[in-house]
Amino acid sequence: MLYIKCPHCGMRPQIEFSYGGDATVKRPELNKEISDQEWDDFVYNRKSLRGKHLELWQHLSGCRQWIKVERDTATHEIFKTFKANEEVA
Amino acid sequence: MSQDFRLENVGSINRDKKLSFKFNGKKYFGYEGDTLASALLANGVHLVGRSFKYHRPRGFFGAGVDEPYAIVQLYRNNETEPNIKATEQELFDGLEAKSVNCWPSVNFDIGAINNFLKIFLPAGFYYKTFMWPKSFWYKVYEPFIRKAAGLGVASTKHDKERYEHKYEYCDLLIAGSGPSGLSSAYAAAKNGAKVILAEDKPRFGGSLLTSDVNIGNQSGKDWAEGIVAELKTMPNVVVKNRSQIFGYYDHNMLVMSEKVSDHLPKTKKYHPNKRLWYIRAKEVLISSGSIERPIVFGNNDTPGVMLSSAAKEYLKVYGVLVGRNPLVFTNNDSGYETAIEFKKHGVDPIILDSRKNPTSEIIDEAKELGIKIKNSYVVVAAKGYKKVKSADIASISEDKKKLGKIENIKCDCICVSGFWTPSIHLASQSGNKTKFKEEIDAFVPGTSKQNETTLGAANGIFSLEETLKTSFEAGSELSKKITEKNNQVSVPNVVEKKSSVHDKFWCVPLPAGKNYKRFLDFQNDVAVSDIEIALKEGYRSIEHVKRYTTLGMATDQGKTSNLNGLQLVSEIENKVVPAVGHTTFRPPYTPISIGAIVGREVGKHSKPTRKSPMHAWHEKNNAVFVDAGVWLRPRYYKKGNENLFEGSKREAKNVRSNVGVCDVTTLGKIDIKGPDAAELLNRVYTNAWLKLPVGKARYGVMLREDGIVMDDGTTTRISENHYHMTTTTAQAANVLSHLEYYLQLVWPELNVNVVSTTEQWAGAAIAGPKSRDLLQKLFPNLDVSNDGLPFMGYMEGDLFGVKARIFRISFSGELAYEVNVESDNGNFMWEKIIEIGEEFKIQPYGTEALSTLRIEMGHVAGSELDGRTIPYDNALEGLVSKKKDFIGKRSLQRSAFTAENRQRIVGVVPIDKKTSIPEGSHLVKDANAPLPNPKLGHISASCWSVEYDNPFSLAILKDGKNMIGEKLFVMSPLKNKVIPVEIVSSHYVDPKGERVRS
Numbered sequence A: 001m002l003y004i005k006c007p008h009c010g011m012r013p014q015i016e017f018s019y020g021g022d023a024t025v026k027r028p029e030l031n032k033e034i035s036d037q038e039w040d041d042f043v044y045n046r047k048s049l050r051g052k053h054l055e056l057w058q059h060l061s062g063c064r065q066w067i068k069v070e071r072d073t074a075t076h077e078i079f080k081t082f083k084a085n086e087e088v089a
Numbered sequence B: 001m002s003q004d005f006r007l008e009n010v011g012s013i014n015r016d017k018k019l020s021f022k023f024n025g026k027k028y029f030g031y032e033g034d035t036l037a038s039a040l041l042a043n044g045v046h047l048v049g050r051s052f053k054y055h056r057p058r059g060f061f062g063a064g065v066d067e068p069y070a071i072v073q074l075y076r077n078n079e080t081e082p083n084i085k086a087t088e089q090e091l092f093d094g095l096e097a098k099s100v101n102c103w104p105s106v107n108f109d110i111g112a113i114n115n116f117l118k119i120f121l122p123a124g125f126y127y128k129t130f131m132w133p134k135s136f137w138y139k140v141y142e143p144f145i146r147k148a149a150g151l152g153v154a155s156t157k158h159d160k161e162r163y164e165h166k167y168e169y170c171d172l173l174i175a176g177s178g179p180s181g182l183s184s185a186y187a188a189a190k191n192g193a194k195v196i197l198a199e200d201k202p203r204f205g206g207s208l209l210t211s212d213v214n215i216g217n218q219s220g221k222d223w224a225e226g227i228v229a230e231l232k233t234m235p236n237v238v239v240k241n242r243s244q245i246f247g248y249y250d251h252n253m254l255v256m257s258e259k260v261s262d263h264l265p266k267t268k269k270y271h272p273n274k275r276l277w278y279i280r281a282k283e284v285l286i287s288s289g290s291i292e293r294p295i296v297f298g299n300n301d302t303p304g305v306m307l308s309s310a311a312k313e314y315l316k317v318y319g320v321l322v323g324r325n326p327l328v329f330t331n332n333d334s335g336y337e338t339a340i341e342f343k344k345h346g347v348d349p350i351i352l353d354s355r356k357n358p359t360s361e362i363i364d365e366a367k368e369l370g371i372k373i374k375n376s377y378v379v380v381a382a383k384g385y386k387k388v389k390s391a392d393i394a395s396i397s398e399d400k401k402k403l404g405k406i407e408n409i410k411c412d413c414i415c416v417s418g419f420w421t422p423s424i425h426l427a428s429q430s431g432n433k434t435k436f437k438e439e440i441d442a443f444v445p446g447t448s449k450q451n452e453t454t455l456g457a458a459n460g461i462f463s464l465e466e467t468l469k470t471s472f473e474a475g476s477e478l479s480k481k482i483t484e485k486n487n488q489v490s491v492p493n494v495v496e497k498k499s500s501v502h503d504k505f506w507c508v509p510l511p512a513g514k515n516y517k518r519f520l521d522f523q524n525d526v527a528v529s530d531i532e533i534a535l536k537e538g539y540r541s542i543e544h545v546k547r548y549t550t551l552g553m554a555t556d557q558g559k560t561s562n563l564n565g566l567q568l569v570s571e572i573e574n575k576v577v578p579a580v581g582h583t584t585f586r587p588p589y590t591p592i593s594i595g596a597i598v599g600r601e602v603g604k605h606s607k608p609t610r611k612s613p614m615h616a617w618h619e620k621n622n623a624v625f626v627d628a629g630v631w632l633r634p635r636y637y638k639k640g641n642e643n644l645f646e647g648s649k650r651e652a653k654n655v656r657s658n659v660g661v662c663d664v665t666t667l668g669k670i671d672i673k674g675p676d677a678a679e680l681l682n683r684v685y686t687n688a689w690l691k692l693p694v695g696k697a698r699y700g701v702m703l704r705e706d707g708i709v710m711d712d713g714t715t716t717r718i719s720e721n722h723y724h725m726t727t728t729t730a731q732a733a734n735v736l737s738h739l740e741y742y743l744q745l746v747w748p749e750l751n752v753n754v755v756s757t758t759e760q761w762a763g764a765a766i767a768g769p770k771s772r773d774l775l776q777k778l779f780p781n782l783d784v785s786n787d788g789l790p791f792m793g794y795m796e797g798d799l800f801g802v803k804a805r806i807f808r809i810s811f812s813g814e815l816a817y818e819v820n821v822e823s824d825n826g827n828f829m830w831e832k833i834i835e836i837g838e839e840f841k842i843q844p845y846g847t848e849a850l851s852t853l854r855i856e857m858g859h860v861a862g863s864e865l866d867g868r869t870i871p872y873d874n875a876l877e878g879l880v881s882k883k884k885d886f887i888g889k890r891s892l893q894r895s896a897f898t899a900e901n902r903q904r905i906v907g908v909v910p911i912d913k914k915t916s917i918p919e920g921s922h923l924v925k926d927a928n929a930p931l932p933n934p935k936l937g938h939i940s941a942s943c944w945s946v947e948y949d950n951p952f953s954l955a956i957l958k959d960g961k962n963m964i965g966e967k968l969f970v971m972s973p974l975k976n977k978v979i980p981v982e983i984v985s986s987h988y989v990d991p992k993g994e995r996v997r998s
Ligand SMILES: [Zn+2]
Pocket: A006, A007, A008, A009, A010, A059, A062, A063, A064, A065
């Protein structure tokens, strides 16, 4: 079970969180004309990276904040966690 | 039978406490402190079971966790448990055990015929034998396998035992209480670190219990006892025996199974049977020791052949002789230690040493004691079927390829030592890439992957002096980093006998003309010949060889077989062992009860149960409850002998003709506040929200980004910047997360807060033509007329001193209202409604009537919003704004979603107006079409229409828009039904929606 540092609450076990997918995906702006391809990329197409990956988790059974977690998908090593509005360096 | 093989005054068993037990129906005696294995051996019982494939007789090979095959079915306190290792099961009074894998009995076993049908079960037998013909599988193969195979029988009864889970955090977790575990624990504890020391056996001390060494002028055993006693007094130390750390998971979380009650005849009151510990450790010290390696020779699975370390343990810990005429077969000095113990206790062993001319202090001692030693000698084959009676032995050439003349010598047990294999399972599970250590022919942990440090024999260090030195150091250094204390502990001086190098010899060649089975994996019956076949057939990767032959699989996880298997593969392949590599070690290290894994989450504890504030009233009034997610909701209120169908029909009818009340507390409720609340709703819902006035509710549908309907519900504008959203019971949690996602990540600029208020409000739906009259009496001071409180209107009122929210919304399609009060007042509200409603013939109604009412109105619910439908499919496209953007809108342009013949909700009525239509049935054009019959749609929900008194269903049907009036067939192969039906509008009752507005 992963041990995730919530930037708001501290170290918490994985069971308190739910996974939210790739954190680098940006939702297209509202009311903007976009191509089918762009929309498909946003809704469906994911890379399924092996290695360092920036992903979203929600601290569901804690502060309920969505956070960004930089994690190695192969080793599960967590390098850093960020608040939702924090810039990822 | 008396305990003929028990020595007097030897071992650490409690001879004052004699215990009786039964094995295969026969009564025996043992002592407190025995294992089932030691007690059986004390009684001269060596035959415990039959092997997995060939049903060969099997005895004891090890003395603890190393045991591959002494597995029994245990009976305890009127319960039974399979897969119990006799070497680990502690004896208690009244214990009963039976052999597994034998039928009809361990002495006469029909499956043993497999042993003579060699062609029947070679390598890959899973894949080859039971394949063809296909029709044989159910009738012949499977019943045969079920009867013949398996390592015991699971109980079919409810498990009365209790299992607990515990979460723990510590600085240092130490796996194993041998010399390295005790030293590191002691050093770390002295530095004030929070230490958990876990030992899987009942006794602490590991190898110190059996080795002839001296630490700090005490025997190793006394030193261990002293350290454990001191550790137990320290508040920062948890010392646990009978506790196996069986898995090393991510981020230094390890799981330990503590056997709390297995050694007792019966679990004590308020005690669990087992306790599963989830331990998050800052540092993990693996001091799991090593397991003796077998030497492979002919019939090396015969009962009476066992590891020399096991023979020594039975003698020194339990005072049990595994034979009176032992043969020790060794390639290193460990065999001598066992022989010395035999000799000291009046038994004359013979040592066969594969080495030509070894010398060491241990060997000198054996010689001084007058033990007979034959150098360059090996056991070729064990003789005897159910028990070793003699051994064929021979001299062996220097290159270990040629055998001398075969001689037969009498013996009643063969104690084997092929050197030691470090137990690296935990380190490997942590992700550690192990490395091969040439000097010991075995893998040891490489660079630490997580925060694990491997010590002592587990790390390939077999000198006690070095083990203590490195372990004290590790305990002290690792704890210092955490506690920042540095209380130096001096390492005690050690007296141990020096040993000489072992012989890199592991397998005795077959003598000419002989075809003995030479086993590598004793649990899975994998012999040398099986591996040879696998390689001949082209299997190269060790992972493939493992799966094809089953080498190192199952509960044993290759504890005794792993390295010999690798030696063989590397020899045939002409590679070195590290080039072959080893297979993955997987948790659990030893079998763990399913009960322990499940813990207390069984029965009604498997999920929380949520009850509305009116639950007690429902119970009192004969409600029959149904699970709705985690909620318990009344399905119907039983009157007399009514069944579900009759009761729900009565309740639904009463709603249509008078008034009913339904507990809708379970609906998800989300409180939304902030100046941008309307903007949020406008982006989340498909319809327009910016112009909703205060005091008005609106129905809305929300989509996922892929265009699929996520949920529906009404949201009411309570005040300028305050909205009350309702969701379906099932989606409440998901909708909240969904809103939080967009507010926190996508549109953080929106100034809105959302919070779940599901538990804060109790809700009652009042529905039926007389609901307004009732509402007026509940709130005499309010104007609840059609003008005062129109459809989708909202007002607040005072319900006999209780603040209430009144929404004019309807799920039943009738004139209806929902009244919400704070949860604490829920029951008060409910009783008032029932009391005052009496004059209007009010009846409570449950979820079944609620379903009937919504289905015949064509209102969609979870069965239509099933994660596969878009607004159009549910006839909700009128709610999809063409002007504004919202979540998921872009996806609605997908060609599949705009197809002319897109699926759509319809009503379905049986032609005979009688036959009920099973939910989930398929709709087809031609009931007699050849299979697979093209499916046009499916029945999503069915009811008995109370309005028309005939069955009515909703269906999601291909091209539903153009299908009204068509005649189709409903097919339910599950219920074996074919029903001719007519497709009608989904709005079966009051299609213009006049009642809700009346
Ligand atoms: Zn948090």
